[in-house]
Amino acid sequence: xxxxxxxRGLVVIGFILLLEALCRWGVIGRMTMIPPSxxxxxxxxLLQSGRYNxxxxxxxxxxxxxxxxxxxxxxxxxxxxxALPRVRRAIDPFLATYYAIPFFAFYPLMVVIFGLNAAxxxxxxxxxxxxxxxxxxxxxxxxxxxxxxxxxRVNGLGPLRTAWLIKLPSAAPxxxxxxxxxxxxxxxxxxxxxxxxxxxxxxxxxxxxFNNFDNRSMYALMLFIITLVTIINAFFHVWERRIMAxxxx
Amino acid sequence: MRQLxxxxxxVVALVAVWQGLHWFAGDIAIASPGATxxxxxxxxxxASFWGHFAETFAALGYALVIAVLGGMTIGMLLGLHxxxxxxxxxxxxxxxxxPKITLYPxxxxxxGLGMSAKVAFGAIHGIIPVAIFTLGAVxxxxxxxxxxxxxxxxxxxxxxxxVIIPAAVxxxxxxxxxxxxxxxxGVLIGEMFASQRGLGFLVMNAIGTLDVPTMMAVVxxxxxxxxxxxxxxxxxxxxxxxxxx
Numbered sequence: 001x002x003x004x005x006x007x008r009g010l011v012v013i014g015f016i017l018l019l020e021a022l023c024r025w026g027v028i029g030r031m032t033m034i035p036p037s038x039x040x041x042x043x044x045x046l047l048q049s050g051r052y053n054x055x056x057x058x059x060x061x062x063x064x065x066x067x068x069x070x071x072x073x074x075x076x077x078x079x080x081x082x083a084l085p086r087v088r089r090a091i092d093p094f095l096a097t098y099y100a101i102p103f104f105a106f107y108p109l110m111v112v113i114f115g116l117n118a119a120x121x122x123x124x125x126x127x128x129x130x131x132x133x134x135x136x137x138x139x140x141x142x143x144x145x146x147x148x149x150x151x152x153r154v155n156g157l158g159p160l161r162t163a164w165l166i167k168l169p170s171a172a173p174x175x176x177x178x179x180x181x182x183x184x185x186x187x188x189x190x191x192x193x194x195x196x197x198x199x200x201x202x203x204x205x206x207x208x209x210f211n212n213f214d215n216r217s218m219y220a221l222m223l224f225i226i227t228l229v230t231i232i233n234a235f236f237h238v239w240e241r242r243i244m245a246x247x248x249x
Numbered sequence: 250m251r252q253l254x255x256x257x258x259x260v261v262a263l264v265a266v267w268q269g270l271h272w273f274a275g276d277i278a279i280a281s282p283g284a285t286x287x288x289x290x291x292x293x294x295x296a297s298f299w300g301h302f303a304e305t306f307a308a309l310g311y312a313l314v315i316a317v318l319g320g321m322t323i324g325m326l327l328g329l330h331x332x333x334x335x336x337x338x339x340x341x342x343x344x345x346x347x348p349k350i351t352l353y354p355x356x357x358x359x360x361g362l363g364m365s366a367k368v369a370f371g372a373i374h375g376i377i378p379v380a381i382f383t384l385g386a387v388x389x390x391x392x393x394x395x396x397x398x399x400x401x402x403x404x405x406x407x408x409x410x411x412v413i414i415p416a417a418v419x420x421x422x423x424x425x426x427x428x429x430x431x432x433x434x435g436v437l438i439g440e441m442f443a444s445q446r447g448l449g450f451l452v453m454n455a456i457g458t459l460d461v462p463t464m465m466a467v468v469x470x471x472x473x474x475x476x477x478x479x480x481x482x483x484x485x486x487x488x489x490x491x492x493x494x
Contacts, residue, residue, distance in 0.1 A: 004335035011336060032358045090255030100430040101472045104438055108456040113278045184346030191348040210354040222351045232344040242351035
């Protein structure tokens, strides 16, 4: 395990160095891509100047709103569907094919309905994240060992305590997967929506910089998003490992 | 049979909600199901629609071929070598959850406007999930198969062709299903920003001219085609998993 972590670090660093070298030697033209070191310097300058602070905060706020709504909503819908097997069987094929629907195409429609503000952006993020949470909630609840539920009944636990002490911990690994997917999908949904049609936010800023041939700002912002998402992922990865390790898995 | 009926009821409920939204939001925002269906029928009868349709699905086809072949190769190589797999998996997972739309300017700067940019954009969406699924599939193959292959002194190529691929097929179909959805998404997003052809362009164009029925008709047709293909793959997926289990 330790060795893999080391090698992984080396691979990533090697890749960045390779990009740097290719850019410096002119194999990749400056019009296409600026060297990673310049991206980092530029990003540092942008963050210090505070030019994009409002956009960054807005995007993060939208992602957070979409994420919370997707996790809470997905958990509730998943639990309800789990309790109603007939409805669930009827809806199952739709859930399974849900992500094939290109619902970015609905985004402009939502702009028409809600206006050009945060609501349609958050809604797209929510729609993207919620189904992953629903599916994983149902999978998690499916995997609760029957014997544990019976034990709870024998010990006279009420429904609330059964849910809290038995069902939630047993379903936790799946729920965790759902949460991880939800945050990734919310990011994708929000930033893509801002990219397509918006007047502020990180996605918009990248599109704006691109349209104005402002490569330096564009790559700095791209680096920002990539770094941020990678850090969040790494955080969840480590957290999940901890939980699994505690359970001896 | 009953389940089919229930699913039909869900479709009816969805259409009812749609009609309700139409009454609530008005013609400007949402066309009624009837008007949308009518426009869809008109579109299906026009030659220009099929031109856009062919363009989108050609791009999707190329992108899928690249994503599936590339993803399977990467996944298989990494799956067969333990350390490489351990090194690469977290990298792949974090690439998977990156909002790849941020890379769109880069793709455009490299490929320029047109078909190749769309294909590239679709392929970068699809290749990673296929690789992740393949990696998982190869890694979970029972060790006894490998031992048998060694006893029979199979060559590397025989090992891949007659042991690994057959053993991993169910998971590969799962990967293909996820890959298909994401590749379609990538191609459409590509068309929405920077293209003069294809269904994504048609949607954006209809929005530009405030032609709500056309926009909804195109989205509806896209959704129907996507759901049909995905349902076909799902059916295959379930059957294959069933056969193995």
